[in-house]
Amino acid sequence: MIKVGQGFDVHQLVEGRPCIIGGVTIPYEKGLLGHSDADVLLHAVSDAILGAIGEGDIGRHFPDTDQAFKDADSLKLLEQVWAMVEKRGLKLGNLDATIIAQRPKMAPYIPQMVEVIAKALNTDPANVNVKATTTEQLGFTGRGEGIAAQCIVCLTA
């Protein structure tokens, strides 16, 4: 049995916030704005997993109206999402994600992001692929106003 899900998220880039992507704090002049730590990649990963198991999205499980999730560590949220998968006796087949950002340069931090995500999902890093693209200076990502991420996951019995 195979279950697939996809996730997509966007957060605004603003001054005075840390830039946390894939559980890694990236040195940059701006950071992502959100109710939680706004880790756009971990949110896309969480939504893909929730989609695969038919459990809606992270907003349903961790509402942004709940002070409990103010500045929440998105890695902890992902761990809670993954516990729902393990409860169903499923494991990760593979995961593929894309960060859409003009800047900062993600490549130096991607190996660490892969390690973080693989550990949270109790899997070999070989099953986790993270990549990045600019939008060639087009649109909100190209203007550096925000960062987007998308993810697809495959879960197996």
Ligand SMILES: Nc1ccn([C@@H]2O[C@H](COP(=O)(O)O)[C@@H](O)[C@H]2O)c(=O)n1
């Ligand atoms: N924020 C980013 C964006 C891209 N990369 C890497 O650069 C390569 C070229 O990007 P294009 O948008 O011109 O295709 C891309 O394949 C990534 O490896 C990055 O590290 N950080």
Ligand SMILES: C[C@@]1(CO)OP(=O)(O)OP(=O)(O)OC[C@H]1O
């Ligand atoms: C993660 C949550 C948690 O409060 O907050 P945000 O950081 O605002 O992130 P978003 O992707 O907009 O939606 C999910 C929220 O529930």
